[in-house]
Amino acid sequence: MKYFTIPKTDIKASRIALGCMRIADKSVEEVEKLVQCALNEGINFFDHADIYGGGKSEAIFGEVLKKHPEYRNKMIIQTKCGIVPGKRYDFSKEHILQCVHDSLERLHTDYIDILLLHRPDALCDPRVVAEVFDQLYQEGKVRCFGVSNHTPLQIELLQKYSKYPIIINQLQLSIVHSVMIDSGLNMNMKEAFAQDKDGGVLDYCRLNEITIQPWSSLQASWSEGTFIDHPNYQKLNDVLFNLADKYQTTKSAIAIAWLLRHPAGMQPIVGTTSVDHLREIVKASDIQLTRQEWYDLYLASEKPLP
Ligand SMILES: NC(=O)c1ccc[n+]([C@@H]2O[C@H](COP(=O)([O-])OP(=O)(O)OC[C@H]3O[C@@H](n4cnc5c(N)ncnc54)[C@H](OP(=O)(O)O)[C@@H]3O)[C@@H](O)[C@H]2O)c1
Numbered sequence: 001m002k003y004f005t006i007p008k009t010d011i012k013a014s015r016i017a018l019g020c021m022r023i024a025d026k027s028v029e030e031v032e033k034l035v036q037c038a039l040n041e042g043i044n045f046f047d048h049a050d051i052y053g054g055g056k057s058e059a060i061f062g063e064v065l066k067k068h069p070e071y072r073n074k075m076i077i078q079t080k081c082g083i084v085p086g087k088r089y090d091f092s093k094e095h096i097l098q099c100v101h102d103s104l105e106r107l108h109t110d111y112i113d114i115l116l117l118h119r120p121d122a123l124c125d126p127r128v129v130a131e132v133f134d135q136l137y138q139e140g141k142v143r144c145f146g147v148s149n150h151t152p153l154q155i156e157l158l159q160k161y162s163k164y165p166i167i168i169n170q171l172q173l174s175i176v177h178s179v180m181i182d183s184g185l186n187m188n189m190k191e192a193f194a195q196d197k198d199g200g201v202l203d204y205c206r207l208n209e210i211t212i213q214p215w216s217s218l219q220a221s222w223s224e225g226t227f228i229d230h231p232n233y234q235k236l237n238d239v240l241f242n243l244a245d246k247y248q249t250t251k252s253a254i255a256i257a258w259l260l261r262h263p264a265g266m267q268p269i270v271g272t273t274s275v276d277h278l279r280e281i282v283k284a285s286d287i288q289l290t291r292q293e294w295y296d297l298y299l300a301s302e303k304p305l306p
Helices: 028-040 052-067 069-074 093-107 126-138 152-161 179-185 201-207 231-246 251-260 275-286 291-300
Strands: 003-005 012-014 017-019 045-047 076-081 112-117 142-148 166-172 211-215 219-221
Touching (some): 093 112, 093 126, 142 152, 142 211
Antiparallel strands (some): 003 012
Protein backbone atom coordinates (compact mmCIF):
# COMPACT_ATOMS: atom_id res chain seq x y z
CA MET A 1 0.00 0.00 0.00
CA LYS A 2 1.17 3.51 -0.72
CA TYR A 3 0.48 6.46 1.57
CA PHE A 4 0.14 10.22 1.26
CA THR A 5 -0.12 13.10 3.68
CA ILE A 6 -3.53 14.70 3.27
CA PRO A 7 -2.76 18.31 2.30
CA LYS A 8 -3.21 20.90 5.08
CA THR A 9 -3.01 18.15 7.74
CA ASP A 10 -0.46 15.83 9.32
CA ILE A 11 -2.64 12.81 8.52
CA LYS A 12 -0.78 10.01 6.74
CA ALA A 13 -3.44 8.08 4.88
CA SER A 14 -3.46 5.00 2.67
CA ARG A 15 -4.06 5.80 -1.01
CA ILE A 16 -7.04 3.43 -0.94
CA ALA A 17 -9.69 3.71 1.78
CA LEU A 18 -12.38 1.26 2.86
CA GLY A 19 -15.97 2.49 2.64
CA CYS A 20 -18.35 1.01 5.19
CA MET A 21 -21.70 1.79 3.57
CA ARG A 22 -22.50 -1.85 2.78
CA ILE A 23 -21.48 -3.57 6.03
CA ALA A 24 -24.77 -2.97 7.83
CA ASP A 25 -26.17 -6.45 7.17
CA LYS A 26 -22.92 -8.25 8.02
CA SER A 27 -22.19 -9.90 11.36
CA VAL A 28 -19.67 -8.42 13.78
CA GLU A 29 -17.37 -11.39 13.03
CA GLU A 30 -17.54 -10.73 9.28
CA VAL A 31 -16.79 -7.04 9.75
CA GLU A 32 -13.99 -7.90 12.17
CA LYS A 33 -12.39 -10.06 9.45
CA LEU A 34 -12.85 -7.31 6.85
CA VAL A 35 -11.28 -4.68 9.11
CA GLN A 36 -8.41 -7.00 10.00
CA CYS A 37 -7.83 -7.70 6.32
CA ALA A 38 -7.86 -3.97 5.54
CA LEU A 39 -5.34 -3.21 8.28
CA ASN A 40 -3.13 -6.13 7.21
CA GLU A 41 -3.17 -4.85 3.64
CA GLY A 42 -2.12 -1.39 4.83
CA ILE A 43 -5.48 0.38 4.63
CA ASN A 44 -5.68 2.78 7.58
CA PHE A 45 -8.62 4.92 6.40
CA PHE A 46 -12.27 4.01 7.01
CA ASP A 47 -15.22 5.95 5.63
CA HIS A 48 -18.63 6.03 7.34
CA ALA A 49 -21.82 8.08 7.44
CA ASP A 50 -24.44 8.35 10.14
CA ILE A 51 -27.08 7.09 7.69
CA TYR A 52 -25.38 3.93 6.41
CA GLY A 53 -27.73 1.14 7.33
CA GLY A 54 -29.63 3.67 9.45
CA GLY A 55 -26.62 3.81 11.81
CA LYS A 56 -26.02 0.06 11.76
CA SER A 57 -22.77 0.30 9.79
CA GLU A 58 -21.18 2.55 12.40
CA ALA A 59 -22.59 0.40 15.21
CA ILE A 60 -21.12 -2.85 13.87
CA PHE A 61 -17.79 -1.17 13.21
CA GLY A 62 -18.00 0.16 16.79
CA GLU A 63 -18.47 -3.38 18.07
CA VAL A 64 -15.23 -4.34 16.34
CA LEU A 65 -13.47 -1.38 17.97
CA LYS A 66 -14.89 -2.36 21.34
CA LYS A 67 -13.38 -5.81 20.88
CA HIS A 68 -10.10 -4.37 19.55
CA PRO A 69 -9.47 -0.97 21.15
CA GLU A 70 -5.87 -1.31 19.98
CA TYR A 71 -7.07 -0.71 16.38
CA ARG A 72 -8.25 2.82 17.05
CA ASN A 73 -4.89 4.61 16.93
CA LYS A 74 -4.00 2.73 13.74
CA MET A 75 -7.10 4.13 12.06
CA ILE A 76 -8.28 7.32 10.48
CA ILE A 77 -12.05 7.36 10.88
CA GLN A 78 -14.12 9.63 8.71
CA THR A 79 -17.86 9.98 8.99
CA LYS A 80 -20.54 12.20 7.47
CA CYS A 81 -23.66 14.02 8.59
CA GLY A 82 -26.33 16.29 7.16
CA ILE A 83 -28.76 13.93 5.42
CA VAL A 84 -32.13 13.08 6.93
CA PRO A 85 -33.10 10.36 4.41
CA GLY A 86 -36.16 11.10 2.34
CA LYS A 87 -36.92 14.27 4.32
CA ARG A 88 -34.30 16.99 4.10
CA TYR A 89 -30.68 17.98 4.24
CA ASP A 90 -29.82 19.54 7.56
CA PHE A 91 -26.73 21.58 8.40
CA SER A 92 -28.33 23.16 11.47
CA LYS A 93 -26.28 23.35 14.65
CA GLU A 94 -28.61 21.04 16.55
CA HIS A 95 -28.58 18.40 13.82
CA ILE A 96 -24.82 18.34 13.26
CA LEU A 97 -24.03 18.24 16.99
CA GLN A 98 -26.55 15.45 17.55
CA CYS A 99 -25.16 13.47 14.58
CA VAL A 100 -21.61 13.69 15.85
CA HIS A 101 -22.69 12.74 19.36
CA ASP A 102 -24.54 9.68 18.02
CA SER A 103 -21.73 8.64 15.67
CA LEU A 104 -19.17 8.81 18.47
CA GLU A 105 -21.37 6.59 20.62
CA ARG A 106 -22.00 4.07 17.86
CA LEU A 107 -18.35 3.95 16.80
CA HIS A 108 -17.10 3.57 20.40
CA THR A 109 -14.58 6.31 19.96
CA ASP A 110 -13.86 9.69 21.58
CA TYR A 111 -13.06 11.52 18.37
CA ILE A 112 -13.69 11.52 14.64
CA ASP A 113 -10.67 12.25 12.50
CA ILE A 114 -12.59 13.83 9.63
CA LEU A 115 -16.22 14.95 9.53
CA LEU A 116 -17.81 15.51 6.12
CA LEU A 117 -21.00 17.37 5.27
CA HIS A 118 -22.67 14.67 3.20
CA ARG A 119 -24.71 16.59 0.61
CA PRO A 120 -25.36 20.30 0.13
CA ASP A 121 -28.19 21.72 2.25
CA ALA A 122 -30.13 24.43 0.40
CA LEU A 123 -30.76 26.11 3.76
CA CYS A 124 -27.10 25.99 4.80
CA ASP A 125 -26.00 29.07 6.74
CA PRO A 126 -22.20 29.01 6.49
CA ARG A 127 -21.83 31.13 9.65
CA VAL A 128 -23.67 28.48 11.64
CA VAL A 129 -21.59 25.69 10.12
CA ALA A 130 -18.41 27.60 11.01
CA GLU A 131 -19.63 27.92 14.60
CA VAL A 132 -20.40 24.20 14.82
CA PHE A 133 -17.03 23.24 13.32
CA ASP A 134 -15.33 25.41 15.91
CA GLN A 135 -17.29 23.89 18.79
CA LEU A 136 -16.60 20.32 17.63
CA TYR A 137 -12.90 21.06 17.20
CA GLN A 138 -12.58 22.84 20.57
CA GLU A 139 -14.35 19.95 22.31
CA GLY A 140 -11.86 17.54 20.74
CA LYS A 141 -14.63 15.60 18.99
CA VAL A 142 -13.51 16.25 15.40
CA ARG A 143 -9.95 16.83 14.13
CA CYS A 144 -10.62 17.96 10.54
CA PHE A 145 -13.50 18.89 8.26
CA GLY A 146 -14.52 18.24 4.68
CA VAL A 147 -17.49 17.88 2.39
CA SER A 148 -19.04 15.46 -0.05
CA ASN A 149 -20.85 16.18 -3.32
CA HIS A 150 -20.17 19.92 -3.05
CA THR A 151 -19.54 22.40 -5.85
CA PRO A 152 -16.59 24.81 -5.77
CA LEU A 153 -18.78 27.77 -4.82
CA GLN A 154 -20.51 25.85 -2.05
CA ILE A 155 -17.05 25.09 -0.65
CA GLU A 156 -15.98 28.73 -1.05
CA LEU A 157 -19.04 29.81 0.87
CA LEU A 158 -18.27 27.48 3.77
CA GLN A 159 -14.62 28.43 3.69
CA LYS A 160 -15.39 32.16 3.80
CA TYR A 161 -16.58 31.80 7.39
CA SER A 162 -14.66 28.81 8.74
CA LYS A 163 -11.03 28.96 9.80
CA TYR A 164 -10.76 25.19 9.41
CA PRO A 165 -9.74 24.14 5.91
CA ILE A 166 -12.06 21.94 3.90
CA ILE A 167 -9.63 19.11 3.21
CA ILE A 168 -11.82 16.53 1.43
CA ASN A 169 -14.51 16.53 -1.26
CA GLN A 170 -15.98 13.04 -1.70
CA LEU A 171 -17.45 12.71 -5.21
CA GLN A 172 -18.91 10.06 -7.47
CA LEU A 173 -16.26 8.99 -9.94
CA SER A 174 -15.52 5.83 -11.91
CA ILE A 175 -14.33 5.03 -15.42
CA VAL A 176 -18.00 4.93 -16.43
CA HIS A 177 -19.30 7.80 -14.27
CA SER A 178 -16.66 10.40 -15.07
CA VAL A 179 -18.68 13.61 -15.35
CA MET A 180 -15.97 15.78 -13.78
CA ILE A 181 -13.43 14.58 -16.37
CA ASP A 182 -15.75 14.53 -19.41
CA SER A 183 -16.60 18.24 -19.31
CA GLY A 184 -12.94 19.29 -19.18
CA LEU A 185 -12.01 17.06 -22.11
CA ASN A 186 -14.94 18.28 -24.22
CA MET A 187 -14.87 21.97 -23.37
CA ASN A 188 -16.30 24.29 -25.97
CA MET A 189 -18.10 21.48 -27.81
CA LYS A 190 -21.83 21.25 -28.46
CA GLU A 191 -22.20 17.66 -27.30
CA ALA A 192 -23.72 16.73 -23.95
CA PHE A 193 -20.37 15.52 -22.63
CA ALA A 194 -19.17 19.15 -22.71
CA GLN A 195 -21.71 20.21 -20.13
CA ASP A 196 -20.12 21.35 -16.89
CA LYS A 197 -22.31 19.79 -14.23
CA ASP A 198 -20.16 20.48 -11.19
CA GLY A 199 -18.64 23.95 -11.57
CA GLY A 200 -15.24 22.61 -12.55
CA VAL A 201 -14.90 20.73 -9.27
CA LEU A 202 -11.91 18.66 -10.37
CA ASP A 203 -9.67 21.62 -11.16
CA TYR A 204 -11.01 23.60 -8.21
CA CYS A 205 -10.05 20.84 -5.79
CA ARG A 206 -6.62 20.54 -7.37
CA LEU A 207 -6.03 24.30 -7.20
CA ASN A 208 -7.04 24.35 -3.54
CA GLU A 209 -5.36 21.08 -2.51
CA ILE A 210 -8.64 19.48 -1.52
CA THR A 211 -8.35 15.71 -1.74
CA ILE A 212 -10.97 14.12 -3.98
CA GLN A 213 -12.29 10.82 -2.68
CA PRO A 214 -14.04 8.95 -5.51
CA TRP A 215 -17.07 6.96 -4.35
CA SER A 216 -18.76 4.07 -6.19
CA SER A 217 -15.57 3.58 -8.20
CA LEU A 218 -16.70 0.24 -9.61
CA GLN A 219 -20.31 1.22 -10.22
CA ALA A 220 -21.85 2.13 -13.57
CA SER A 221 -25.01 3.49 -11.95
CA TRP A 222 -27.37 2.70 -9.07
CA SER A 223 -29.64 0.70 -11.38
CA GLU A 224 -26.95 -1.27 -13.23
CA GLY A 225 -24.58 -1.95 -10.32
CA THR A 226 -20.94 -2.63 -11.03
CA PHE A 227 -19.60 -2.43 -14.56
CA ILE A 228 -17.21 -5.31 -13.80
CA ASP A 229 -18.44 -8.27 -15.91
CA HIS A 230 -21.61 -6.32 -16.82
CA PRO A 231 -22.86 -7.16 -20.35
CA ASN A 232 -23.64 -3.47 -21.06
CA TYR A 233 -19.92 -2.72 -20.72
CA GLN A 234 -18.37 -5.46 -22.84
CA LYS A 235 -15.82 -3.21 -24.56
CA LEU A 236 -14.65 -1.79 -21.24
CA ASN A 237 -14.45 -5.26 -19.75
CA ASP A 238 -12.30 -6.44 -22.67
CA VAL A 239 -9.79 -3.63 -22.09
CA LEU A 240 -9.87 -4.23 -18.33
CA PHE A 241 -9.27 -7.93 -18.94
CA ASN A 242 -6.28 -7.32 -21.21
CA LEU A 243 -4.68 -4.89 -18.75
CA ALA A 244 -5.39 -7.23 -15.84
CA ASP A 245 -3.57 -9.90 -17.82
CA LYS A 246 -0.63 -7.59 -18.53
CA TYR A 247 -0.28 -6.50 -14.87
CA GLN A 248 -1.11 -9.96 -13.50
CA THR A 249 -4.03 -8.63 -11.53
CA THR A 250 -7.83 -8.32 -11.68
CA LYS A 251 -10.20 -6.02 -13.55
CA SER A 252 -11.25 -4.35 -10.28
CA ALA A 253 -7.64 -3.48 -9.45
CA ILE A 254 -7.19 -1.95 -12.92
CA ALA A 255 -10.36 0.13 -12.45
CA ILE A 256 -8.98 1.54 -9.19
CA ALA A 257 -5.52 2.02 -10.74
CA TRP A 258 -7.27 4.21 -13.35
CA LEU A 259 -8.28 6.60 -10.56
CA LEU A 260 -4.90 6.46 -8.83
CA ARG A 261 -3.18 7.27 -12.15
CA HIS A 262 -4.85 10.69 -12.23
CA PRO A 263 -2.36 13.32 -11.06
CA ALA A 264 -4.90 14.94 -8.70
CA GLY A 265 -3.80 12.44 -6.04
CA MET A 266 -7.27 11.06 -5.43
CA GLN A 267 -8.06 8.61 -2.63
CA PRO A 268 -10.64 6.08 -3.86
CA ILE A 269 -13.10 4.78 -1.25
CA VAL A 270 -13.73 1.15 -2.11
CA GLY A 271 -16.95 -0.39 -0.89
CA THR A 272 -16.40 -4.12 -1.02
CA THR A 273 -17.47 -6.24 1.95
CA SER A 274 -15.50 -9.22 0.69
CA VAL A 275 -12.04 -10.02 2.00
CA ASP A 276 -11.14 -11.64 -1.33
CA HIS A 277 -12.26 -8.62 -3.37
CA LEU A 278 -10.41 -6.28 -1.03
CA ARG A 279 -7.15 -8.24 -1.39
CA GLU A 280 -7.52 -7.98 -5.18
CA ILE A 281 -8.24 -4.26 -5.15
CA VAL A 282 -5.31 -3.20 -2.96
CA LYS A 283 -2.97 -4.41 -5.71
CA ALA A 284 -4.01 -1.26 -7.59
CA SER A 285 -1.67 0.70 -5.35
CA ASP A 286 1.34 -0.86 -7.12
CA ILE A 287 0.09 -0.39 -10.69
CA GLN A 288 1.08 2.63 -12.76
CA LEU A 289 -0.97 2.64 -15.96
CA THR A 290 0.59 4.28 -18.99
CA ARG A 291 -0.97 7.42 -20.39
CA GLN A 292 -2.30 5.43 -23.37
CA GLU A 293 -3.76 2.71 -21.15
CA TRP A 294 -5.58 5.38 -19.12
CA TYR A 295 -7.10 6.80 -22.31
CA ASP A 296 -7.85 3.31 -23.68
CA LEU A 297 -10.01 2.67 -20.62
CA TYR A 298 -11.72 6.04 -20.94
CA LEU A 299 -12.55 5.43 -24.61
CA ALA A 300 -13.67 1.86 -23.92
CA SER A 301 -16.43 3.25 -21.70
CA GLU A 302 -17.98 4.68 -24.90
CA LYS A 303 -17.06 8.31 -24.32
CA PRO A 304 -15.76 10.51 -27.08
CA LEU A 305 -12.58 12.51 -27.42
CA PRO A 306 -13.26 15.59 -29.52
N1 LIG B 1 -20.47 10.52 -0.35
C1 LIG B 1 -21.46 9.87 -0.92
O1 LIG B 1 -22.50 10.45 -1.32
C2 LIG B 1 -21.33 8.40 -1.10
C3 LIG B 1 -22.27 7.66 -1.84
C4 LIG B 1 -22.08 6.29 -1.96
C5 LIG B 1 -20.98 5.67 -1.35
N2 LIG B 1 -20.10 6.41 -0.62
C6 LIG B 1 -18.92 5.81 0.04
O2 LIG B 1 -18.16 5.16 -0.94
C7 LIG B 1 -17.95 3.80 -0.58
C8 LIG B 1 -17.87 2.97 -1.83
O3 LIG B 1 -19.12 3.01 -2.53
P1 LIG B 1 -19.64 1.70 -3.23
O4 LIG B 1 -19.81 0.63 -2.22
O5 LIG B 1 -20.80 2.05 -4.08
O6 LIG B 1 -18.35 1.37 -4.12
P2 LIG B 1 -17.85 0.22 -5.04
O7 LIG B 1 -16.51 -0.19 -4.52
O8 LIG B 1 -17.93 0.73 -6.42
O9 LIG B 1 -18.90 -0.97 -4.92
C9 LIG B 1 -18.81 -2.02 -4.02
C10 LIG B 1 -19.86 -3.03 -4.42
O10 LIG B 1 -19.48 -3.62 -5.67
C11 LIG B 1 -19.49 -5.04 -5.51
N3 LIG B 1 -18.53 -5.71 -6.38
C12 LIG B 1 -18.87 -6.48 -7.43
N4 LIG B 1 -17.77 -6.99 -8.00
C13 LIG B 1 -16.73 -6.55 -7.31
C14 LIG B 1 -15.34 -6.76 -7.44
N5 LIG B 1 -14.82 -7.54 -8.39
N6 LIG B 1 -14.51 -6.15 -6.57
C15 LIG B 1 -15.05 -5.38 -5.60
N7 LIG B 1 -16.36 -5.15 -5.42
C16 LIG B 1 -17.21 -5.74 -6.28
C17 LIG B 1 -19.21 -5.25 -4.05
O11 LIG B 1 -19.63 -6.52 -3.67
P3 LIG B 1 -18.80 -7.37 -2.56
O12 LIG B 1 -19.10 -6.69 -1.26
O13 LIG B 1 -19.35 -8.72 -2.66
O14 LIG B 1 -17.36 -7.28 -2.92
C18 LIG B 1 -20.02 -4.14 -3.42
O15 LIG B 1 -21.39 -4.49 -3.35
C19 LIG B 1 -19.13 3.47 0.34
O16 LIG B 1 -18.84 2.40 1.21
C20 LIG B 1 -19.27 4.76 1.09
O17 LIG B 1 -18.31 4.80 2.14
C21 LIG B 1 -20.25 7.75 -0.50
